[in-house]
Amino acid sequence: MRIVARQKVAGLKLEPGVSTTSAGAVTMQTVARMAGVSAMTVSRALKSDASVSEETRDRILEIVRRVGYVPDATPRVFATRRSGFVAALVPSLNNSNFADTVHGMSEIFDSAGLQMLLGDTEYSLSREEDLIRAFLQRRPEAIVLTGGAHSEGARKLLMSADVPIVETWDLPKEPLGDVVGFSNEEAGAAIVRYLYERGRRRIGFIGGKTSFDTRGTQRRAGFKKATRALRIPGDRVVLAGKSPVSMTQGPEALEAMLERWPDVDAIVCVSDLSAFGVLAECQRRGIDVPGRIAIAGFGDFEVARWCCPRLTTVRVDCEEIGRAAAEAALAAIDARGRNQVRRPEVKRIAFEVVARETA
Amino acid sequence: MRIVARQKVAGLKLEPGVSTTSAGAVTMQTVARMAGVSAMTVSRALKSDASVSEETRDRILEIVRRVGYVPDATPRVFATRRSGFVAALVPSLNNSNFADTVHGMSEIFDSAGLQMLLGDTEYSLSREEDLIRAFLQRRPEAIVLTGGAHSEGARKLLMSADVPIVETWDLPKEPLGDVVGFSNEEAGAAIVRYLYERGRRRIGFIGGKTSFDTRGTQRRAGFKKATRALRIPGDRVVLAGKSPVSMTQGPEALEAMLERWPDVDAIVCVSDLSAFGVLAECQRRGIDVPGRIAIAGFGDFEVARWCCPRLTTVRVDCEEIGRAAAEAALAAIDARGRNQVRRPEVKRIAFEVVARETA
DNA sequence: CTGTTAGCGCATTCAC
């Protein structure tokens, strides 16, 4: 049998009869015996609101400090029937947009005393399902997902788990619970209209090949839709590399674009990262940006704000998505705690085209 | 009393007598009754190795699927005395170097069936301590930390928790356990020597103001050391903004540098992000890079590989740090499981100067 | 203000 995290009583001989558990760990019982009280009193002393005499509490807390006792959350989960966990899944942790969202969430969850179980789906629905299954074993009090596309298996798991769900970064047609997001299609259309207003007529789109990045796919749909509405050609689409699309795809994507449509006068990229890759490749080739080609990205990544020339992009308040998602989760958890019914809500997060130097 | 994650039996009427728990959750017991077996048999059926008749297992698994039963890890933790958790703390999740390390770790931990509790210390030792305290309540089987600098409180907690520890991204003088890292001081010195070899003599350093980023501080120490050894001036140091240092600091830092030392012919930046910020600002000011000023960064971020001109930098295999750290953790967990003593090890990860276009 | 009792849902151990 393996022993987890045995706590040693640092620099302290336990008096006889004050035994630790079989595993040698310091438990509440140990502390209780040392303080000459019951475990229940220790339990009360450890939460600030419960009623314990000042003197007893001080004595107990002193012992707790001395032996370095850290209460075990596992039995607490058992006893209170609350795991203290919230699960959050993002397509990638290595993407500052999602990292910002995670940051926003943790701000709220932290202060609510909930720990986050963070998962990186790597833009894969099957990995998302696996993570959901793994996380559900920890009985999270809520689950925050990215996007509205999930495998059938994931949906089944989530339904029968009967756990509050928040979907983010999108506006799913058939939400599983609360929604905090925006229309990626509208965002894609908005940037096309912006370029059109700036006089561009031969606009191209660069995105990833795979369908995993459904938000990217929707931005592409928005591109198509807007070009149609504006009666400009909408076939200048290059899909390069695989998601997550990144700077790496810049050179090959630009090459492919220029070969098929040498007259392209503006390029909408599925993210700032690919946009920056394209921009840098233009600089290498001596292509004037925005003189000959305008470039627009998505996400307002830091690189977009600081590169030269600065990238025109679409900004979303990623942290706000996280905060709002966490608040929705808390509301759902709270309602559940009171045995109340609560209708899931849809919270739209604004996006805006940020006009800068590349378009 | 709040109820966590009640599982509903989707589309299935429970026959009378086959009750769920008081909370209404589907438990192993529920499944057992439905299958007409004991909970123990369900438990066995759920792990592939245990001995259960083919027929019984199939019947049980079918029911498990139908009702969407997901076993609860909490009592398992209790019974097996293994939490199945590993804690990992990084200074920032919004930093692709650390995100890569996390990715490397999860690769190994995933396949070992361990779940990661991921924490973002935000470069703050006190937040690190808080996170350690919170995570220890979950009885992680190992803890992976970034760097060797920890608060006294954190050290005490870790010591008395008696949990295997791995420190990464550094070579602490007094390690708490295993170490997987490299000398940031040597890395800082190496890039100075590189610039010196390329003929630069008036080399400056740009880093963050705060002391939280101890790795950055060590790179600065390496800068000092190398300039002294090479007998070139080592006072051209600008500390700007606060950690995490980023592109944002580029303009102000460059401004400060040029004002005090207009003759600077090379700038070592604490990270590629600040280096890119400086590079972009040079481009805006029309300063020739590397003609007039050479620029070097650290970390080989994606932006360094793709920007124009490409950034000279120091590369470390961040994912390998993560993988090696996870492997060290597994080794420690394993030894502990066998009640063996195991001497913590120090694994050095190589770094290399990557010569590119800016220096 | 403090103690006692009971139980959370699973795995271990031992019978059968």
Place this chain on the structure above:
DNA sequence: GTGAATGCGCTAACAG
């Protein structure tokens, strides 16, 4: 191949 008893460490509920 299967079942029954037991206990993990904590807290809710109630008794004192």
